[in-house]
Amino acid sequence: xxxxxxxxxxxxxxxxxxxxxxxxxxxxxxxxxxxxxxxxxxxxxxxxxxxxxxxxxxxxxxxxxxxxxxxxxxxxxxxxxxxxxxxxxxxxxxxxxxxxxxxxxxxxxxxxxxxxxxxxxxxxxxxxxxxxxxxxxxxxxxxxxxxxxx
Numbered sequence: 001x002x003x004x005x006x007x008x009x010x011x012x013x014x015x016x017x018x019x020x021x022x023x024x025x026x027x028x029x030x031x032x033x034x035x036x037x038x039x040x041x042x043x044x045x046x047x048x049x050x051x052x053x054x055x056x057x058x059x060x061x062x063x064x065x066x067x068x069x070x071x072x073x074x075x076x077x078x079x080x081x082x083x084x085x086x087x088x089x090x091x092x093x094x095x096x097x098x099x100x101x102x103x104x105x106x107x108x109x110x111x112x113x114x115x116x117x118x119x120x121x122x123x124x125x126x127x128x129x130x131x132x133x134x135x136x137x138x139x140x141x142x143x144x145x146x147x148x149x150x
Contacts, residue, residue, distance in 0.1 A: 001029040006036045
């Protein structure tokens with residue numbers, strides 16, 4: 001067991017809330033780690049001192065006065081937060097991507113083209129150059145044209 005885990009278990013061990021398996025592991029660690037054993041002894045001594053302190057009864061109305069001075073608990077954020085507010089960042093990113101694609105496509109059209117026909121032609125796959133004849137893609141396309149593909 002590492003020191004950090006042992007120190008996390010010390011309070012539960014002092015309160016007698018530690019399961020037997022973890023208790024044995026903690027005790028084994030305390031037997032060979034002097035730093036953790038010193039911290040455990042100090043915690044045990046503090047617990048003993050606090051248990052021996054004198055108890056005083058609170059004056060009448062004490063808890064009512066304390067509760068009256070506390071700030072009211074802020075209400076939790078409502079569950080029905082507008083959807084646009086929850087996903088504002090995503091909406092902005094999608095808008096930026098969409099406008100970039102649209103304006104990029106429009107800027108790539110030749111200067112003389114105008115109208116809807118030219119815009120739809122600009123989105124066609126015919127703009128791409130075919131694969132070179134000697135490449136794997138070119139051979140595959142040639143097979144498709146000849147009807148050899150199954």
